[in-house]
Amino acid sequence: MRIELVKRPQHSALFSALSPFIALFLTLIAGAILFSLLGKNPVSALYSYFVEPLTEIWSWHELLVKAAPLILIAVGLSVCFLSNNWNIGAEGQLIMGGIAGSILPVVFPDFQGWYVLPIMLLLGMAGGMAYATIPAFLKVRFNTNEILTSLMLVYVAQLFLDWIVRGPWRNPQGFNFPETVQFNSSAILPEIWAESGRAHWGFILAVVAALLVWFMLSRTLNGFEIKVLGRSARAGRFAGFSAGRLTFFAFLVSGALAGLAGIAEVSGAVGQLRTTITPGYGFTAIIVAFLGRLNPLGIVAAGLVLALSYLGGEAAQVSLGISEKSARIFQGIILFFVLASDTLIYYRIRFVTRHSETAAKGA
Amino acid sequence: MTSISDKGGAGRPLLEASALTKIFGSLKACDGIDLTIGTGEIHALLGENGAGKSTLVKMLFGALQPSSGDIDWKGDTVAMANPAFARSLGIGMVFQHFSLFDALTAAENIALSLDVKTDLNTIATRAREIGQTYGLPVDPDALVGDLSVGERQRIEIIRCLLQNPDLIILDEPTSVLTPQEADLLFVTLERLRSEGKSILYISHRLEEVRRLCDRATVLRHGKVVGQCDPRKETSASLARMMVGSDIHVIERRPNDAPATQAALIEVNGLSQKPRGPFSVSLHDVRLSVKPGEILGIAGVAGNGQGELFEAISGEALQERADIVRIRGKDAGRSGISARRRLGAAFVPEERLGHGAVPDMSLTNNLLLSRYSTDGKVFLGGGLLRLLQQSSLALAAKRIVAQMDVRKSAENPDASALSGGNLQKFLIGRELDRNPSVLVVNQPTWGVDAGAAAHIRQALVDLARSGSAVIVISQDLDELFEISDRIAAMVHGRLSESVPIEAMNMERVGLMMGGADTASAHVNAGAV
Known part of the structure; x- marks a missing residue:
């Protein structure tokens, strides 16, 4: 016997809309099972994981800090995924953006003024774009699989970051810690409400980016082109759209936003370049993009949900004594259920027995 | 029983x-x-x-x-x-x-x-x-x-x-x-x-x-x-x-456009190599169609019709610009949008996934082939190129009425329409802009008889209004019904075209088998 997926003739609009919520609900159930297997009380564990972080003002700030890069990156990825360009390398583009944006405060720390920050943000975007151009070029020119190339380039970027902060850019007064000098004040992305917490302007940038991309996707010919080529390359060619050009466009947009996320994180949340500027935002953003149904407005909500999983992981480490890496497990489970619910909306499962198989073969 | x-x-x-x-x-x-x-x-x-x-x-x-x-x-x-x-x-x-x-x-x-x-x-x-x-x-x-x-x-x-x-x-x-x-x-x-x-x-x-x-x-x-x-x-x-009812008989007025007019579409010695393992090469294809004329291209499937269509439409470019000429202008190096702007329109064989995006609405599918020629109407906001949904809806409504497209919702997805109704919409989408040149591949394939008659009549009417029409079809009855001249494709070669008056089933059969390609030219006047 084997299991087949059979396309449904019609799919339910109701369940399509409910899908992210079903996925979240199933994630909670799976989490409860996981906690009870670990010998924890599932109710109190889930409480401290998902509710407790929301009971204090400062942790709301932390939520926005974590959500900012997730939303920025996922918004860019939605452009990629909608146009059938599978950019898995946002993590690397984020890192390169962070490095490029840090050039001014690290290499020219005496260069100060109001204009430093905008230049840093632009350099960050340029760094991410430049790095995203590589898989785009390889795909368009050599028909290389962009999933592989963009993913492999993440490791290159990680090692490059490691080398640059341990080597040439290491803070001479830093007791050999792998980090650069602290950024001067004009290179710091300011807080939104400095008196109550750390949330910085990165979140505002993320919401603006989401609005802009939403507008482009839903109202302009450019967005139409993205959707047409993503759904049917042949119809796109018939329409006169160029798939190669769009591949570059999608990678450049997502690279720029990932790079912006990188420099915003470095200059807003961290204040210096370190080896550990990202806990995997570039990968988690893939989950955010799908949980948000590749809709930039949905992505803002999904980004907050996934940010909560990071906070919950930290809280769980303190109150439950389990590793903060459990956040990764939750993120994985969410992605699994999101994709599973989406698949089951479009397909139904059929069990093929030996008997019906011979019948089918005869046909 | x-x-x-x-x-x-x-x-x-x-x-x-x-x-x-x-x-x-x-x-x-x-x-x-x-x-x-x-x-x-x-x-x-x-x-x-x-x-x-x-x-x-x-x-x-x-x-x-x-x-x-x-x-x-x-x-x-x-x-x-x-x-x-x-x-x-x-x-x-x-x-x-x-x-x-x-x-x-x-x-x-x-x-x-x-x-x-x-x-x-x-x-x-x-x-x-x-x-x-x-x-x-x-x-x-x-x-x-x-x-x-x-x-x-x-x-x-x-x-x-x-x-x-x-x-x-x-x-x-x-x-x-x-x-x-x-x-x-x-x-x-x-x-x-x-x-x-x-x-x-x-x-x-x-x-x-x-x-x-x-x-x-x-x-x-x-x-x-x-x-x-x-x-x-x-x-x-x-x-x-x-x-279940009588079928509409195609009215075919004689073509009264003067024969001296210049061709609206010309293909001059188009040769191309196969572009993939399942693609056919084209050899020295030549054709030209004048205003008021329908050229029918017969042939068994897989003899290069799809490749010819993509070459004329500009989905595949030619080596030299003068290989394809539209309204007297070299178009061989121009893409499909530029060829549309020269006045040409195209309807491919495959409806879903080529002529239309299956899970997009009719208005979006209307925009698909019209944004470059009708940007003034369908796009606004200058460089932002914003979609004008209201004028798209208006145009879709006009096409639906003109071609008698039956649908179950106001603006359904293309895949929700039956084959015949979608084909009527896709042909109507091009007719709506009164193209000077229309190239259509298998216009009534898989379409019910009523819709097929409607489509054929629309093609004849377009030609008689002064446009040049190329119909690629496997359905010989259809070609005999609407064409002014018929040529046949075999192994990527196109025969000389023969006026419909000199044509019969046997002759076209021989041409489709490749036997008549050499002699067709000589025989054309004699039969």
């Missing part, structure tokens, strides 16, 4: 289906169908696309299980569990789409389908014998990939005959054949009938049914609407039974 006399056989019928019903979801694909096939008769199963022919046949062959109803075989009620069982009873089937592997020889392909293991030499010998007996010459050692469509069909028939069936089901066998190849097939079928074998012959080509078949069962909307002796009917009366 037993009241109908069993003409061919002595005594009881070979196969008798009673009240066969098949329900898919809420759709009754077959609704209480009675069918009797006698021994030694060729029985036609007539009906439009979607009438339930395929579903019925699949139930008879065991590929689908009926929701209710019985099948009697030689007097005994049987449950057709699967095709292997049907074959063991003595039912063989030749499908419309062949299931042969290109990389294997004919004999190897036959061996794969046999339920009993037989060695290749035996198969080759028997295939040759059968081929000789029934006039189906085929080399068992030839690679299928090198064979023509007609030869592949012969392999399928031989494969079927090797099992020594009493009933052979043929699904649209002539749709892939030239008229000459079809004639050869008819000889084979008549010989089989004379040996007492029965044939269930599925077709929508009325002429050949009248010529070949002893009895016909006509289906419409899943029901039997008539049984008759096709030789006593006319094509028109059979068509009326199939469609």
Whole structure:
């Protein structure tokens, strides 16, 4: 016997809309099972994981800090995924953006003024774009699989970051810690409400980016082109759209936003370049993009949900004594259920027995 | 049902289906169908696309299980569990789409389908014998990939005959054949009938049914609407039974545009290499169409029609700009949008996934081919190029009314429309901008008769209003109905075109087989 997926003739609009919520609900159930297997009380564990972080003002700030890069990156990825360009390398583009944006405060720390920050943000975007151009070029020119190339380039970027902060850019007064000098004040992305917490302007940038991309996707010919080529390359060619050009466009947009996320994180949340500027935002953003149904407005909500999983992981480490890496497990489970619910909306499962198989073969 | 006399056989019928019903979801694909096939008769199963022919046949062959109803075989009620069982009873089937592997020889392909293991030499010998007996010459050692469509069909028939069936089901066998190849097939079928074998012959080509078949069962909307002796009917009366109403006759005014006018579309020596493993190369294709004219391009599928379409439309570019000229301007190096801006319009063969995006709404699909030519209307906001949904909706409404597109919602997805209605919309989408040049590939493929007549009339009207129209089609009746000149494509070459007055079925058949390509030019004036 084997299991087949059979396309449904019609799919339910109701369940399509409910899908992210079903996925979240199933994630909670799976989490409860996981906690009870670990010998924890599932109710109190889930409480401290998902509710407790929301009971204090400062942790709301932390939520926005974590959500900012997730939303920025996922918004860019939605452009990629909608146009059938599978950019898995946002993590690397984020890192390169962070490095490029840090050039001014690290290499020219005496260069100060109001204009430093905008230049840093632009350099960050340029760094991410430049790095995203590589898989785009390889795909368009050599028909290389962009999933592989963009993913492999993440490791290159990680090692490059490691080398640059341990080597040439290491803070001479830093007791050999792998980090650069602290950024001067004009290179710091300011807080939104400095008196109550750390949330910085990165979140505002993320919401603006989401609005802009939403507008482009839903109202302009450019967005139409993205959707047409993503759904049917042949119809796109018939329409006169160029798939190669769009591949570059999608990678450049997502690279720029990932790079912006990188420099915003470095200059807003961290204040210096370190080896550990990202806990995997570039990968988690893939989950955010799908949980948000590749809709930039949905992505803002999904980004907050996934940010909560990071906070919950930290809280769980303190109150439950389990590793903060459990956040990764939750993120994985969410992605699994999101994709599973989406698949089951479009397909139904059929069990093929030996008997019906011979019948089918005869046909 | 037993009241109908069993003409061919002595005594009881070979196969008798009673009240066969098949329900898919809420759709009754077959609704209480009675069918009797006698021994030694060729029985036609007539009906439009979607009438339930395929579903019925699949139930008879065991590929689908009926929701209710019985099948009697030689007097005994049987449950057709699967095709292997049907074959063991003595039912063989030749499908419309062949299931042969290109990389294997004919004999190897036959061996794969046999339920009993037989060695290749035996198969080759028997295939040759059968081929000789029934006039189906085929080399068992030839690679299928090198064979023509007609030869592949012969392999399928031989494969079927090797099992020594009493009933052979043929699904649209002539749709892939030239008229000459079809004639050869008819000889084979008549010989089989004379040996007492029965044939269930599925077709929508009325002429050949009248010529070949002893009895016909006509289906419409899943029901039997008539049984008759096709030789006593006319094509028109059979068509009326199939469609349920009289079919619109195409009005074709004479082309009164002066013959001295310059061509609106020209192709000058187009050659190109195959672009992939399943692509055909083009060799020195030349054509030109003047205002007011329809050029019909005949040919069996897979002879380069798709490649020619993509070359003219600009989806594939040419080596030199003057190879394709539209309204007197070189367009060979311009993309499809630039060619549209020169006044050309295109309707490809495949509706879903080429001419339209399946899961996009009609208004979005309207924009798909019109944004570059009608940007002033459909796009606003300057460089932002904002979509103007209200003017798109207005234009879609106009097209829907003009082409009589039937739809269930205000602005449904393209995939929610039936084939005929979507095709009417896609042709209407181009006609709506009054193109000077229209190139359309298989305009009525898989479209019901009413919609097909509407589409053909629209093409004729466009041409007579002063545009140049190229129609690529496998349907010869259609080409004869609307074309002013007909050329044929074979192996990536296009024959000289012949005026419709000098054209007949035999001639076009020879051209499609490649025989007439050289002499056509010389003969054109003489016939």
